Amino acid sequence: MRVRILRQESPDSSPYWQEFTYECSADQTVAGMLEEMNSLDDLKDAEGKKVPHIIWECSCLQGMCGACAMVINGQPALACETFIRNIKGDLITLEPLRKFPTIKDLAVDRSIIQEKLLQENAYIEEYKGSDSKEYDHQYLAGKCLKCGLCLEICPNYKGSRRFYGAAFANDCYLIETRSDVHKKDIKKSYDDHFAAGCSKSLACVDVCPMKIPTLASMAKMNRIK
Amino acid sequence: MKNVLIIGSGISGLSCAISCAELGMKATILSPYVSERAQSVLAAGGINAVLDHSEDSIESHIEDTLKGGAYIAGTESVKGLCTNAPDVVRWLERLGTVFTRENGEISRRAFGGQSHNRTCYCGAATGKQIVTALTMEARRFEGKGLIRRMIRCDFYSALIKDGRCYGAVVFNENTGKMELIRADALVIAAGGQNALFGKTTGSQLCDGYAAGRLFMQGVDLKNLEFIQYHPTTIKTVHKKMLVSEAARGEGGRLYYLDGDRRVYFMEDKFGPGGNLMPRDIVSKCIYETHKQVYLDVTFLGKETILKKIPEIYELCQKYYGIDISQESIPVDPSVHFFMGGIAVRNNHETNIKDLYAVGECASIYHGANRLGGNSLLAAAYSGRVAAASIAKSAEEKTASDDEFKDELKAAQDVLTNNGGTKDRLTVKYVRDMLAQIMNRELGIVRCEEELKKGIEDIEYYIGVADETVPDDAELPYYTYSLKAILVLAKAVLICAQERRESRGAHLRSDHPETDDGFKAPTIISYDDGRFTVTYDREGRYES
Ligand SMILES: Cc1cc2nc3c(=O)[nH]c(=O)nc-3n(C[C@H](O)[C@H](O)[C@H](O)COP(=O)(O)OP(=O)(O)OC[C@H]3O[C@@H](n4cnc5c(N)ncnc54)[C@H](O)[C@@H]3O)c2cc1C
Numbered sequence: 001m002r003v004r005i006l007r008q009e010s011p012d013s014s015p016y017w018q019e020f021t022y023e024c025s026a027d028q029t030v031a032g033m034l035e036e037m038n039s040l041d042d043l044k045d046a047e048g049k050k051v052p053h054i055i056w057e058c059s060c061l062q063g064m065c066g067a068c069a070m071v072i073n074g075q076p077a078l079a080c081e082t083f084i085r086n087i088k089g090d091l092i093t094l095e096p097l098r099k100f101p102t103i104k105d106l107a108v109d110r111s112i113i114q115e116k117l118l119q120e121n122a123y124i125e126e127y128k129g130s131d132s133k134e135y136d137h138q139y140l141a142g143k144c145l146k147c148g149l150c151l152e153i154c155p156n157y158k159g160s161r162r163f164y165g166a167a168f169a170n171d172c173y174l175i176e177t178r179s180d181v182h183k184k185d186i187k188k189s190y191d192d193h194f195a196a197g198c199s200k201s202l203a204c205v206d207v208c209p210m211k212i213p214t215l216a217s218m219a220k221m222n223r224i225k
Numbered sequence: 226m227k228n229v230l231i232i233g234s235g236i237s238g239l240s241c242a243i244s245c246a247e248l249g250m251k252a253t254i255l256s257p258y259v260s261e262r263a264q265s266v267l268a269a270g271g272i273n274a275v276l277d278h279s280e281d282s283i284e285s286h287i288e289d290t291l292k293g294g295a296y297i298a299g300t301e302s303v304k305g306l307c308t309n310a311p312d313v314v315r316w317l318e319r320l321g322t323v324f325t326r327e328n329g330e331i332s333r334r335a336f337g338g339q340s341h342n343r344t345c346y347c348g349a350a351t352g353k354q355i356v357t358a359l360t361m362e363a364r365r366f367e368g369k370g371l372i373r374r375m376i377r378c379d380f381y382s383a384l385i386k387d388g389r390c391y392g393a394v395v396f397n398e399n400t401g402k403m404e405l406i407r408a409d410a411l412v413i414a415a416g417g418q419n420a421l422f423g424k425t426t427g428s429q430l431c432d433g434y435a436a437g438r439l440f441m442q443g444v445d446l447k448n449l450e451f452i453q454y455h456p457t458t459i460k461t462v463h464k465k466m467l468v469s470e471a472a473r474g475e476g477g478r479l480y481y482l483d484g485d486r487r488v489y490f491m492e493d494k495f496g497p498g499g500n501l502m503p504r505d506i507v508s509k510c511i512y513e514t515h516k517q518v519y520l521d522v523t524f525l526g527k528e529t530i531l532k533k534i535p536e537i538y539e540l541c542q543k544y545y546g547i548d549i550s551q552e553s554i555p556v557d558p559s560v561h562f563f564m565g566g567i568a569v570r571n572n573h574e575t576n577i578k579d580l581y582a583v584g585e586c587a588s589i590y591h592g593a594n595r596l597g598g599n600s601l602l603a604a605a606y607s608g609r610v611a612a613a614s615i616a617k618s619a620e621e622k623t624a625s626d627d628e629f630k631d632e633l634k635a636a637q638d639v640l641t642n643n644g645g646t647k648d649r650l651t652v653k654y655v656r657d658m659l660a661q662i663m664n665r666e667l668g669i670v671r672c673e674e675e676l677k678k679g680i681e682d683i684e685y686y687i688g689v690a691d692e693t694v695p696d697d698a699e700l701p702y703y704t705y706s707l708k709a710i711l712v713l714a715k716a717v718l719i720c721a722q723e724r725r726e727s728r729g730a731h732l733r734s735d736h737p738e739t740d741d742g743f744k745a746p747t748i749i750s751y752d753d754g755r756f757t758v759t760y761d762r763e764g765r766y767e768s
Contacts, residue, residue: 025462032463032464052697052698053697053698053699059262059428060262060266060427060428060429061464063543065261065262065263065267066261066262080463104698105698114259114364114374121364121365121368123362124321127318127319127320130324135325139325139348139350142354143353144357146261174357
């Protein structure tokens, strides 16, 4: 199997493609494959040249922490949830998420997600009491990994200048329905930084590893006067 | 205003930071990644608290916890944990945690070793929902300037002078440099010791380095031999994954096959509640079958499975290719939780003044075996206890950076140190060997000879640790953390060797009986390469 990886030594250096030939079990995930490759003392590219180990982020290895989000064969996905058996053909390409600055190889700096939430005071402060009708939706919104896949795939998201994407919209929903304290402010932030820029491609819904119903979050937020 | 530095941003670190801010102190919380990546998000099953006194009681929670821990946890600390559990859960609820509810109250399920249903839960994502709520609350205080979050930073060492802690040296990945962060108190919230065993059910980010490094700096460690093997995990190609106790809480049954006949060995031995015995007992019983054990939930039916334990359904389908509404799950015990860690008193302070440890890296409530649902509780509770103690007793310090320039210089030298002579081993290789040794010698059942061999093997790697070849791509942390992790591993093996009895999660084939002579926590200390084990019979840490 051919594995092509877009590598980059540091935030300021230029990216370059490197190809490997690597065989691993069809039941392996892309994350597991990267671990296997990195466990080799001498990692060699397809031409037999020794190359540095591949830097990528990982923590849970089972789709629950969002660390290993990357672009796999052109599709944003979690590496630990992408199985080799589902790769079509014999080529795997791996790129870092392109909408975030690269730190090194496949590791990117996603701190902008947190910065925008901080800037917009995205917090509950005091829970106003439960609403059983909203439970399922809140539960799913509360599972957001802040992995960045929804931003990577979104045609409107261009590095957070004004439009902050689905991760932001779902947190707005969670805050709006669980807090009375700054309902108004969060609705305004939502209008300015989500509703005004979303063209409803809904690519974010399909790509979300937690299956968060962003469309329902939008419907709820848009209904608020 | 007092300044508190917190290492680690899982539930215990977040809880501590928020509590510090609530008490009018400034907290800096530092970790390599954001909280969403911490192991705490993996916790599925729930958090224990007695919310309904009609059948259950705090006394019963206390007794279950002490009994589950084979009576070597301190009664006072466990009392504090269980008595405050309802307040902790209410606090988490007030901050917006999305708890599952029934009839207007937080839902509770059965968990192992408990006499009543008292495990409060958020679907099958309790840890994640708590992290979401705590992260939002931390953000509120961040906006007010009371919490500062530092990402891409790793602990290097504590600043300790004359038995008092003044902050830490940390490696800042953003600048590539070691930095001094002075603080009026330092709180370690760095999680468990997973890296000792390579792959566990938990996160790669928990490596035990902080505990190992502090041990080398004179901090006592405790109960290291008690390592929880979770009875029901599945082995996939790339990880051991937990099948939550919730599966058995909902009625799941364990069996093995004798020919075609199913032997429900836990029920045969302990009656109808056998499948929900504490984890140490279930893992031991599985081990003793010497057979493949299965967990059956098929009789619940697909609808109930999808309603009650959907994440388990999805996990087994995705990573194991089986439909658990049709087939039983082949399960094996795997390393899951560390009862041992940094020794702390009831206020979570270590033997060094103003140095605290909270969450899984601290050893206090679980004795020889932890009950499911008690560690999320301990993580949230301990952060609050430490903050309250710091507010009360830590002094604002006037020391200057200059006083610690030697420590900083020594840390910086580590970054440029390229090891010694040629023919050296790589850091990766030594880490792999460490995991092999620990898995071999510290299985569910241990014996003197194997432990001795393990200690000798680890000693060899400690001897060459300073000479290893740094990885060409990994961060310096990966290399500089190696030696302390090896030292910690040796301490674990020594504690296991010294406890010549079987108790809780520590089983010895050569000492199969429980011996009351050992009915006390193990304390291990380090002095210039010498390891000393004592048993805290006088309750030094129980005050
Ligand atoms: C699969 C699984 C399921 C579980 N289910 C349950 C459950 O249902 N109920 C329950 O009670 N318990 C459960 N547990 C246990 C529970 O999740 C943990 O004990 C608890 O979350 C620990 O929280 P913590 O804050 O101490 O550590 P963690 O959440 O592990 O956080 C540690 C933090 O420290 C940081 N860190 C580590 N090393 C360094 C360093 N050198 N420098 C800087 N930062 C560092 C990490 O990046 C992280 O931010 C489960 C555990 C697992 C693995």
